Amino acid sequence: MTVRISAGEITQRSQDIIRHLKHLEGPMLPILHALQAEFGHVPNEAKQIIAGELNLSRAEVHGVVTFYPEFRDHPGGRHVLKICRAEACQSMGGDALADRVRQLLGIDFHQTTADDAVTLEPVYCLGLCACAPAAMLDGEVYGRVDERCLSEIVGEIGR
Helix, strand or coil: CCCCCCCCHHHHHHHHHHHHHCCCCCCHHHHHHHHHHHCCCCCCCHHHHHEEECCCCHHHHHHHHHHHCCCCCCCCCCEEEEEECCCCHHHHHHHHHHHHHHHHHHHCCCCCCCCCCCEEECCCCCCCCHHHHCCEEECECCCCCCHHHHHHHHHHCCC
């Protein structure tokens, strides 16, 4: 079940977060991370507020949001599964792993299952190169992921 947040509430909560963090040196990334943690994405309504508070254009804010793959501009699923797509993981079977997870979930990267259970995202290094291939589910990392481990990870989602 998706909980809808009104535009007014998004605006108010965004303003609170931005005002709390704008005093930092280089505040945009901490603000974007906080907004993503709060809403599961960076709402479009927040981009103009960030721009106004940091004396930037909305285009500059949008550019940062779209440059970093960590940020989403739309809501994700209740769970986020990230599959490492970096070279070390690819060389250890990461391509087959990516194909299998897309098959298991019935979605492609940057998509969310129809029941909003999981969003599948590529990530370009989880820092587990020696334990490749790697994955991360809701912040918990897994190394040496094989098909059995992948099935267990997907099973944890509780679909």
